[in-house]
Amino acid sequence: MSSLLLFGASEGGLFDFDATLPLMAAQVVLLTYILNVLFFKPVGKVVEEREDYVLTSRTEAKKKLAEVEKLENDLKNQLKGARQAAQKVISEAEADSEKLYKEALALANSEANASREKVRKEIDSQRESALNQLKSDADKLGDLIVQKLLAAK
Amino acid sequence: MGTSPFVLPFAALEVGQHLYWQFGKLRIHGQVFMTSWILIGALLTLVVVGTKKMERDPKGVQNLLEFLWDYIRDLARTQIGEKVYRDWMPFIGTLFLFIFVSNWGGALIPWKLIELPSGELGAPTADINTTVALALLVSLSYFYAGLSNKGLRYFEYYVHPTPIMLPFKIVEDFTKPLSLSFRLFGNILADELVVAVLVFLVPLVLPVPVMFLGLFTSAIQALIFATLAAYYIGEAVEEHH
Numbered sequence: 364m365s366s367l368l369l370f371g372a373s374e375g376g377l378f379d380f381d382a383t384l385p386l387m388a389a390q391v392v393l394l395t396y397i398l399n400v401l402f403f404k405p406v407g408k409v410v411e412e413r414e415d416y417v418l419t420s421r422t423e424a425k426k427k428l429a430e431v432e433k434l435e436n437d438l439k440n441q442l443k444g445a446r447q448a449a450q451k452v453i454s455e456a457e458a459d460s461e462k463l464y465k466e467a468l469a470l471a472n473s474e475a476n477a478s479r480e481k482v483r484k485e486i487d488s489q490r491e492s493a494l495n496q497l498k499s500d501a502d503k504l505g506d507l508i509v510q511k512l513l514a515a516k
Numbered sequence: 517m518g519t520s521p522f523v524l525p526f527a528a529l530e531v532g533q534h535l536y537w538q539f540g541k542l543r544i545h546g547q548v549f550m551t552s553w554i555l556i557g558a559l560l561t562l563v564v565v566g567t568k569k570m571e572r573d574p575k576g577v578q579n580l581l582e583f584l585w586d587y588i589r590d591l592a593r594t595q596i597g598e599k600v601y602r603d604w605m606p607f608i609g610t611l612f613l614f615i616f617v618s619n620w621g622g623a624l625i626p627w628k629l630i631e632l633p634s635g636e637l638g639a640p641t642a643d644i645n646t647t648v649a650l651a652l653l654v655s656l657s658y659f660y661a662g663l664s665n666k667g668l669r670y671f672e673y674y675v676h677p678t679p680i681m682l683p684f685k686i687v688e689d690f691t692k693p694l695s696l697s698f699r700l701f702g703n704i705l706a707d708e709l710v711v712a713v714l715v716f717l718v719p720l721v722l723p724v725p726v727m728f729l730g731l732f733t734s735a736i737q738a739l740i741f742a743t744l745a746a747y748y749i750g751e752a753v754e755e756h757h
Contacts, residue, residue, distance in 0.1 A: 376532045377705070382542035383645035387552070388653055394556060394614060399606035402563045406585040407605075409570045409578075416572065 531709070533635040545643055547632060552640040555621040559613060588612060588742075595746035600665060600753050604746065607657060611650060612742035615641055619704055619734030623711075623727065639734075642705045644697070651697035654745040655689070662752030676756055692748060696741060703737045 535546035566577035574582055588609035592601040596608075622639020630637055640646045662670035674685040707730040714723040 378644055379532065379534060379545075380645060380648070381544060382539070383545045383548055383643065384649045384652075386544055387548070387640075387646050388649035390549075390552065390556075391610065391614060391650060391653060395607050395610040397560065398563065398610050398613065401560065401567060402581065403585065403588075403606045403609060405567045405570060406581050407589075409572070409574075410582055410585060413572055 531705075535632050535635040545635070545645060547635045547637050548640045548643045548646060551621065551627065551637050552618065552646070554625075555617045555640070556614070558621070559617050584613070585609075591739075591743060592746050595743060596750040596753065600661070604657070604661065604749050607653075608742050608746045608749075611654070611745055612738055615650070615700065615741050616735065616738035618646070619738055620731065622704065622708065623730050623734055638708055639704050641700055641737075642708055644701050647697040647701040648693070650700070650741070651693035654696060654748060655693045657745070658748040658752040661749045665753045666755075670752065672756060673752065696744060700737055700741055703733055707733055 534548075535550075537544050537546040537549075562577065563581065566581040570578055589601075589605060591612070592605045592608045595601075596604055618639050618641040622642060627637035659670075662673065666672075674682050676685075711723055711727055711730060714726055
């Protein structure tokens with residue numbers, strides 16, 4: 364038998380169709396069912412479950428991230444408010460202390476002025492009385508001198 | 517091989533010889549079924565081992581199976597469309613995996629070490645019966661897909677842009693299985709023959725790059741067959757507006 368039998372061979376040949384064809388078709392259909400049960404369904408289930416898991420985890424993570432950002436903003440706002448309040452308290456306290464200082468200063472000044480005035484008045488009156496005294500003394504002395512002079516005559 | 521000029525033990529070339537098994541009046545090619553059972557067995561073993569203990573964090577063979585599953589899903593989804601690809605994914609995937617393990621198994625396993633009384637072991641897809649069987653299954657599938665999805669409106673496809681297309685579309689129904697089966701059969705048989713002839717002529721080094729090319733061709737042919745099958749099914753279920 365020649366090793367190269369092509370068309371029209373009574374036995375063998377490249378294009379030798381026989382019951383191999385339907386049997387192979389049946390075998391492939393059977394294999395499809397077996398692989399569907401053993402491979403496509405279970406692997407598909409695992410892969411799709413994981414895809415779902417990843418998807419839900421991602422959305423959850425996004426949600427949590429948004430929440431965290433919101434909280435951060437809230438805290439930042441609170442912090443800003445607290446800073447402003449603190450600043451206000453400080454400036455108020457500064458203004459208060461300034462006012463108190465000025466008041467105290469004015470009071471001290473006026474007291475000092477008053478006491479100075481009083482002292483000056485006292486000095487004035489004492490000078491006045493000393494002058495008067497002097498005047499009367501001078502008058503008395505004058506009189507004495509006059510009397511002495513008159514007496515000596 | 518008495519009259520054959522080929523005498524080297526591993527470089528013998530037998531084309532068109534078969535190991536016949538007789539069942540009553542039916543005759544089948546024994547070597548095709550022997551190799552296909554071994555390869556299907558290997559494929560099923562891999563699948564069973566890989567799916568035995570599946571976890572959310574994949575380990576070992578599960579990774580490979582998930583990669584294959586994902587690859588087949590993408591193939592089916594892009595060709596058939598989002599709506600019905602799930603129904604056809606097992607069929608497309610089985611075609612791809614069966615043709616792939618057949619082609620690669622035929623090229624990688626040293627079948628020639630096993631002596632048969634007649635014919636020789638090789639890729640099941642190098643036998644015209646196998647490829648025609650696969651191609652006819654594809655034809656049946658796309659008819660079934662079209663009819664089950666659109667009912668008799670499926671036949672609108674034949675006159676789709678204009679009724680002038682009718683004869684071409686009818687011819688297509690014959691050329692589709694013909695081209696599918698002959699493309700696969702021709703490529704795989706030619707690959708086996710080229711390697712065998714080269715091994716016969718230059719038994720060292722030279723056949724190796726051709727063998728690698730053969731592996732590449734084998735993988736591409738499996739992909740082409742599965743992609744075209746999916747495309748034909750997608751074409752049949754597509755809605756025209």
